[in-house]
Amino acid sequence: MSKLAVFPGSFDPITIGHYSIINRALPLFDKIIIAIGYNREKAGFFPIEDRIALISKLFVDHAIIEVQSYTGLTVDFCKKVEARYLIRGLRTSADFEFERSVAQVNRKLLTDVETIFFLTEPQHSFISSSIVREIISHGGDPKEFLPPGLDISDLTSQKR
Amino acid sequence: MSKLAVFPGSFDPITIGHYSIINRALPLFDKIIIAIGYNREKAGFFPIEDRIALISKLFVDHAIIEVQSYTGLTVDFCKKVEARYLIRGLRTSADFEFERSVAQVNRKLLTDVETIFFLTEPQHSFISSSIVREIISHGGDPKEFLPPGLDISDLTSQKR
Amino acid sequence: MSKLAVFPGSFDPITIGHYSIINRALPLFDKIIIAIGYNREKAGFFPIEDRIALISKLFVDHAIIEVQSYTGLTVDFCKKVEARYLIRGLRTSADFEFERSVAQVNRKLLTDVETIFFLTEPQHSFISSSIVREIISHGGDPKEFLPPGLDISDLTSQKR
Amino acid sequence: MSKLAVFPGSFDPITIGHYSIINRALPLFDKIIIAIGYNREKAGFFPIEDRIALISKLFVDHAIIEVQSYTGLTVDFCKKVEARYLIRGLRTSADFEFERSVAQVNRKLLTDVETIFFLTEPQHSFISSSIVREIISHGGDPKEFLPPGLDISDLTSQKR
Amino acid sequence: MSKLAVFPGSFDPITIGHYSIINRALPLFDKIIIAIGYNREKAGFFPIEDRIALISKLFVDHAIIEVQSYTGLTVDFCKKVEARYLIRGLRTSADFEFERSVAQVNRKLLTDVETIFFLTEPQHSFISSSIVREIISHGGDPKEFLPPGLDISDLTSQKR
Amino acid sequence: MSKLAVFPGSFDPITIGHYSIINRALPLFDKIIIAIGYNREKAGFFPIEDRIALISKLFVDHAIIEVQSYTGLTVDFCKKVEARYLIRGLRTSADFEFERSVAQVNRKLLTDVETIFFLTEPQHSFISSSIVREIISHGGDPKEFLPPGLDISDLTSQKR
Numbered sequence: 001m002s003k004l005a006v007f008p009g010s011f012d013p014i015t016i017g018h019y020s021i022i023n024r025a026l027p028l029f030d031k032i033i034i035a036i037g038y039n040r041e042k043a044g045f046f047p048i049e050d051r052i053a054l055i056s057k058l059f060v061d062h063a064i065i066e067v068q069s070y071t072g073l074t075v076d077f078c079k080k081v082e083a084r085y086l087i088r089g090l091r092t093s094a095d096f097e098f099e100r101s102v103a104q105v106n107r108k109l110l111t112d113v114e115t116i117f118f119l120t121e122p123q124h125s126f127i128s129s130s131i132v133r134e135i136i137s138h139g140g141d142p143k144e145f146l147p148p149g150l151d152i153s154d155l156t157s158q159k160r
Numbered sequence: 161m162s163k164l165a166v167f168p169g170s171f172d173p174i175t176i177g178h179y180s181i182i183n184r185a186l187p188l189f190d191k192i193i194i195a196i197g198y199n200r201e202k203a204g205f206f207p208i209e210d211r212i213a214l215i216s217k218l219f220v221d222h223a224i225i226e227v228q229s230y231t232g233l234t235v236d237f238c239k240k241v242e243a244r245y246l247i248r249g250l251r252t253s254a255d256f257e258f259e260r261s262v263a264q265v266n267r268k269l270l271t272d273v274e275t276i277f278f279l280t281e282p283q284h285s286f287i288s289s290s291i292v293r294e295i296i297s298h299g300g301d302p303k304e305f306l307p308p309g310l311d312i313s314d315l316t317s318q319k320r
Numbered sequence: 321m322s323k324l325a326v327f328p329g330s331f332d333p334i335t336i337g338h339y340s341i342i343n344r345a346l347p348l349f350d351k352i353i354i355a356i357g358y359n360r361e362k363a364g365f366f367p368i369e370d371r372i373a374l375i376s377k378l379f380v381d382h383a384i385i386e387v388q389s390y391t392g393l394t395v396d397f398c399k400k401v402e403a404r405y406l407i408r409g410l411r412t413s414a415d416f417e418f419e420r421s422v423a424q425v426n427r428k429l430l431t432d433v434e435t436i437f438f439l440t441e442p443q444h445s446f447i448s449s450s451i452v453r454e455i456i457s458h459g460g461d462p463k464e465f466l467p468p469g470l471d472i473s474d475l476t477s478q479k480r
Numbered sequence: 481m482s483k484l485a486v487f488p489g490s491f492d493p494i495t496i497g498h499y500s501i502i503n504r505a506l507p508l509f510d511k512i513i514i515a516i517g518y519n520r521e522k523a524g525f526f527p528i529e530d531r532i533a534l535i536s537k538l539f540v541d542h543a544i545i546e547v548q549s550y551t552g553l554t555v556d557f558c559k560k561v562e563a564r565y566l567i568r569g570l571r572t573s574a575d576f577e578f579e580r581s582v583a584q585v586n587r588k589l590l591t592d593v594e595t596i597f598f599l600t601e602p603q604h605s606f607i608s609s610s611i612v613r614e615i616i617s618h619g620g621d622p623k624e625f626l627p628p629g630l631d632i633s634d635l636t637s638q639k640r
Numbered sequence: 641m642s643k644l645a646v647f648p649g650s651f652d653p654i655t656i657g658h659y660s661i662i663n664r665a666l667p668l669f670d671k672i673i674i675a676i677g678y679n680r681e682k683a684g685f686f687p688i689e690d691r692i693a694l695i696s697k698l699f700v701d702h703a704i705i706e707v708q709s710y711t712g713l714t715v716d717f718c719k720k721v722e723a724r725y726l727i728r729g730l731r732t733s734a735d736f737e738f739e740r741s742v743a744q745v746n747r748k749l750l751t752d753v754e755t756i757f758f759l760t761e762p763q764h765s766f767i768s769s770s771i772v773r774e775i776i777s778h779g780g781d782p783k784e785f786l787p788p789g790l791d792i793s794d795l796t797s798q799k800r
Numbered sequence: 801m802s803k804l805a806v807f808p809g810s811f812d813p814i815t816i817g818h819y820s821i822i823n824r825a826l827p828l829f830d831k832i833i834i835a836i837g838y839n840r841e842k843a844g845f846f847p848i849e850d851r852i853a854l855i856s857k858l859f860v861d862h863a864i865i866e867v868q869s870y871t872g873l874t875v876d877f878c879k880k881v882e883a884r885y886l887i888r889g890l891r892t893s894a895d896f897e898f899e900r901s902v903a904q905v906n907r908k909l910l911t912d913v914e915t916i917f918f919l920t921e922p923q924h925s926f927i928s929s930s931i932v933r934e935i936i937s938h939g940g941d942p943k944e945f946l947p948p949g950l951d952i953s954d955l956t957s958q959k960r
Contacts, residue, residue: 003668024754028643028668028725073298085668090740090757092577093733093893097252100730103759104286108304109295114664117730117757119743122922126584135589138553144588163348184434188323188348188405233618245348250420250437253413253733257572260410263439264606268624269615274344277410277437279423282762393778412897413573417732424766428784429775442602446904455909458873464908483828504914508803508828508885565828570900570917573893580890583919594824597890597917599903713938737892744926748944749935 002030005085005116008074011036011051012044015132017124019058019147021089024118026062029085034059035077036069045133058147075110086115091125162190165245165276168234171196171211172204175292177284179218179307181249184278186222189245194219195237196229205293218307235270244272251280251288322350325405325436328394331356331371332364335452337444339378339467341409344438346382349405354379355397356389365453378467395430404432411440411448482510485565485596488554491516491531492524495612497604499538499627501569504598506542509565514539515557516549525613538627555590564592571600571608642670645725645756648714651676651691652684655772657764659698659787661729664758666702669725674699675717676709685773698787715750724752731760731768802830805885805916808874811836811851812844815932817924819858819947821889824918826862829885834859835877836869845933858947875910884912891920891928 007022011034025032034055038048046054052067059065070077078086086106088099103115120127127145135142143151167182171194185192194215198208206214212227219225230237238246246266248259263275280287287305295302303311327342331354345352354375358368366374372387379385390397398406406426408419423435440447447465455462463471487502491514505512514535518528526534532547539545550557558566566586568579583595600607607625615622623631647662651674665672674695678688686694692707699705710717718726726746728739743755760767767785775782783791807822811834825832834855838848846854852867859865870877878886886906888899903915920927927945935942943951 028756073295073300076298076300090736092581093736094254094574094577096730096733096736097254100759101252101286101288101291104762105291108286109300115759116668117759119740119755119757122744122925125922125925126581126588128581131581131585135553138556140553140556140589188436233615233620236618236620250416253416254574256410256413256416257574260439261572261606261608261611264442265611268606269620275439276348277439279420279435279437282424282765285762285765393775393780396778396780412901414734414894414897417734421732421766421768421771425771428766429780442605445602445605446901446908448901451901451905455873458876460873460876460909508916570896573896576890576893576896580919584922595919596828597919599900599915599917602904713935713940716938716940734894737894741892741926741928741931745931748926749940 003028003085004031004033004081004083005029005087006033006035006074006078006081006083007087008035008037008070008077010038010044010129011055012129013046013051013132014055014058014147015124015127015129015145016147017089017091017120017127020121020124021087021118022059022065025087025116026064028116029064031064031066032087033081033083034065034067035074036067037074038069038071040071045136054150058150073109075106075113078106078110078113084112084114086113088115088117089120090117091120091128163188163245164191164193164241164243165189165247166193166195166234166238166241166243167247168195168197168230168237170198170204170289171215172289173206173211173292174215174218174307175284175287175289175305176307177249177251177280177287180281180284181247181278182219182225185247185276186224188276189224191224191226192247193241193243194225194227195234196227197234197237198229198231200231205296214310218310233269235266235273238266238270238273244274246273246275248275248277249280250277251285323348323405324351324353324401324403325349325407326353326355326394326398326401326403327407328355328357328390328397330358330364330449331375332449333366333371333452334375334378334467335444335447335449335465336467337409337411337440337447340441340444341407341438342379342385345407345436346384348436349384351384351386352407353401353403354385354387355394356387357394357397358389358391360391365456374470378470393429395426395433398426398430398433404434406433406435408435408437409440410437411445483508483565484511484513484561484563485509485567486513486515486554486558486561486563487567488515488517488550488557490518490524490609491535492609493526493531493612494535494538494627495604495607495609495625496627497569497571497600497607500601500604501567501598502539502545505567505596506544508596509544511544511546512567513561513563514545514547515554516547517554518549518551520551525616534630538630553589555586555593558586558590558593564594566593566595568595568597569600570597571605643668643725644671644673644721644723645669645727646673646675646714646718646721646723647727648675648677648710648717650678650684650769651695652769653686653691653772654695654698654787655764655767655769655785656787657729657731657760657767660761660764661727661758662699662705665727665756666704668756669704671704671706672727673721673723674705674707675714676707677714678709678711680711685776694790698790713749715746715753718746718750718753724754726753726755728755728757729760730757731765803828803885804831804833804881804883805829805887806833806835806874806878806881806883807887808835808837808870808877810838810844810929811855812929813846813851813932814855814858814947815924815927815929815945816947817889817891817920817927820921820924821887821918822859822865825887825916826864828916829864831864831866832887833881833883834865834867835874836867837874838869838871840871845936854950858950873909875906875913878906878910878913884914886913886915888915888917889920890917891925 056067132142132145216227292302292305376387452462452465528549536547612622612625695707772782772785856867932942932945
């Protein structure tokens with residue numbers, strides 16, 4: 001049986017923290033689906049198409065990484081793609097308590113799914129998509145918080 | 161003097177975690193008022209009438225349990241009904257820090273009121289009304305997170 | 321059925337924080353046993369007899385308070401005295417996580433016992449028996465951290 | 481080089497907790513700018529002019545305190561006024577984790593800025609601007625949570 | 641390259657929490673070494689030989705599980721066996737903060753090693769080896785906290 | 801009035817985390833006393849003389865830094881040297897809760913003393929003296945966790 005993991009998130013946008021976790025998770029799985037959750041009623045900061053394009057481009061050389069978007073419960077997406085593993089990163093105690101609840105709910109809803117946690121690297125522990133959005137909104141440069149080589153002009157259509 | 165406790169919350173909807181706490185608090189008090197707080201400007205997920213009906217039905221055999229709704233400060237409701245105790249459940253550290261602040265504010269505003277904390281059972285520690293709402297919104301079945309015997313068709317008018 | 325609670329601890333010595341919790345718990349129970357746990361192999365700072373004498377004197381006017389010492393598991397003491405409630409105070413998140421584990425273990429070992437938590441008052445949130453012992457060891461005056469009216473000369477035989 | 485600190489916040493309104501921190505920070509700096517951040521798109525509870533007037537009046541006798549408003553990134557405000565220090569208060573673990581992230585982002589964006597933390601006094605540890613606003617909204621009296629001498633009639637134009 | 645993970649711990653004794661984590665980690669790795677750390681100067685509760693025998697017996701039907709003991713730094717053991725993964729379980733925020741530090745130190749000392757975290761199941765979240773030892777010391781029965789089928793007579797030589 | 805701060809600790813040994821905090825605190829004070837607390841009955845890992853020598857050498861070019869040892873309560877040392885400020889670093893929530901209690905006790909014992917907190921840098925957040933000692937004990941090289949330029953041969957007499 002192939003080891004398929006889903007890394008769910010809004011990735012609005014992907015940060016250097018997400019990027020590091022994906023790279024470290026790579027050798028452990030046969031395939032990783034980066035699953036961009038969205039909500040039909042609540043637009044994100046970056047359009048969903050741009051988020052997909054950005055991440056696809058970042059991992060273009062990794063055949064085992066696939067990028068998809070989904071709406072609805074994460075466990076329903078896992079069922080659909082037949083994934084048994086969820087990948088999540090942990091930065092702080094607050095993260096941990098939140099992620100623990102989500103993982104336990106997911107496991108209650110879908111016994112077969114196991115969440116695997118990776119630690120955010122210390123130098124990325126304060127980075128989040130929302131901080132990147134706030135820096136962009138105020139005209140700052142978030143380059144250091146983005147995956148290496150990526151810069152703000154790659155994020156083509158900044159909303160708001 | 162009779163031991164009257166108020167268990168305040170939005171109960172939108174009541175979960176198996178709330179249910180367990182009420183049952184464990186029962187022997188300690190002469191009367192418990194389950195007080196459903198609402199905000200005139202912010203509609204809940206379930207109509208307030210449905211929430212009252214649901215909880216009333218659950219505890220129909222317990223004469224010492226009463227269900228009321230209230231708006232405004234919780235301590236003002238306590239003053240009105242002359243309750244000296246507030247009941248709250250604790251799941252996580254984040255819960256604890258939040259509940260501690262609320263209890264300390266309440267005690268500052270109304271010296272006479274004491275908050276009594278019960279622990280959520282481990283197997284319910286990840287359950288919350290908001291998770292139940294999210295499962296319902298996405299078409300999932302929250303039965304395991306609701307009081308025993310209750311199912312989603314008892315929640316008659318699902319909004320949104 | 322009478323409402324009997326056990327407040328277990330080492331009370332080495334009792335602090336103003338313990339004292340406040342006992343006073344606030346009093347109206348809720350028919351009887352409270354302050355149960356001083358000790359370990360035959362590890363002597364405390366104050367002799368167990370002095371700790372019992374001190375607390376007994378403090379609550380001499382409260383007929384419903386009894387002071388006992390015990391060794392072994394707290395749940396075994398509860399079984400022996402037929403107590404259904406344990407009383408514990410909560411100061412910080414670290415306290416909470418520790419107390420939650422202890423309460424959950426106790427409930428697993430003795431289904432019938434329920435731990436009731438009271439909040440330490442904000443101005444006592446940094447006070448502990450170990451801080452009192454450290455102040456005494458270094459020749460300081462811990463009066464502000466002890467129950468009102470109590471002073472260090474009441475603690476007759478300071479060891480170490 | 482003069483020691484200039486910025487104490488950023490929304491101060492909507494200033495609480496007794498903020499007031500205590502400012503008074504304790506005073507002897508450490510040559511000048512403190514109380515910097516009221518605002519968001520053009522999201523009105524606060526009290527108008528920005530009232531917040532400025534209120535704080536200015538409170539510290540009218542302290543020549544080294546200045547009150548300003550700002551919009552945008554806090555580090556950009558620090559650059560503009562050439563401040564090397566940020567002042568923040570810490571109440572709880574949740575506060576700490578949030579403030580740690582903000583301080584680390586600020587330091588990444590502006591190497592030269594150092595956040596200095598003061599502890600909220602225990603008896604103020606549950607007080608926040610949002611609790612004051614909630615009490616006012618419900619017709620309660622927040623006097624005990626405000627700087628001494630200040631009362632609600634000083635807050636001239638209560639919105640909402 | 642084969643996926644080899646080390647699950648380090650003192651396992652004094654192994655609990656149902658450890659047991660659950662090992663079973664959930666099994667499908668993800670090609671081989672798991674359960675590595676029992678010991679300290680020459682500090683005897684454990686159970687002799688190291690008994691701990692090894694007990695765990696070996698538990699997983700006798702899993703060819704990919706091996707049990708070893710080690711002393712010294714965990715990363716040195718990983719280097720010796722050429723493991724790239726460490727497995728650890730997470731129960732509480734306190735656990736998380738401790739494990740995060742250990743994992744970050746390990747990664748600093750041995751760049752190539754990645755710690756993979758699994759969540760303890762909610763119903764095991766309060767179980768630890770030290771609680772099992774305490775129950776045994778006081779003559780209680782820890783059966784519910786041990787791997788299924790295991791009982792206290794399997795722990796042949798209880799010290800102390 | 802001169803701004804005198806005490807940075808108390810066991811510094812057994814000083815780490816790169818301590819070193820960074822001292823350097824960042826330097827511009828804020830007129831004088832900083834690095835105060836090495838010791839306990840007559842409990843020997844440290846490194847002799848107190850070596851700890852003093854090591855830190856003195858590190859800051860030989862900073863006339864405003866002085867190194868002293870002390871025993872007894874930290875506030876008594878502050879009184880003796882007439883310091884109004886204590887400096888402490890914060891890494892994690894667990895640190896924060898511990899340091900908050902200590903600072904509040906100190907302030908209760910000596911109204912005039914204020915603890916000023918600096919944040920440990922993210923890349924040092926997992927470093928502690930005890931981890932350095934453990935690495936040394938097991939024959940590892942702790943160089944990356946020590947102040948720059950310092951190496952293990954500078955720590956002349958390793959005990960244990």
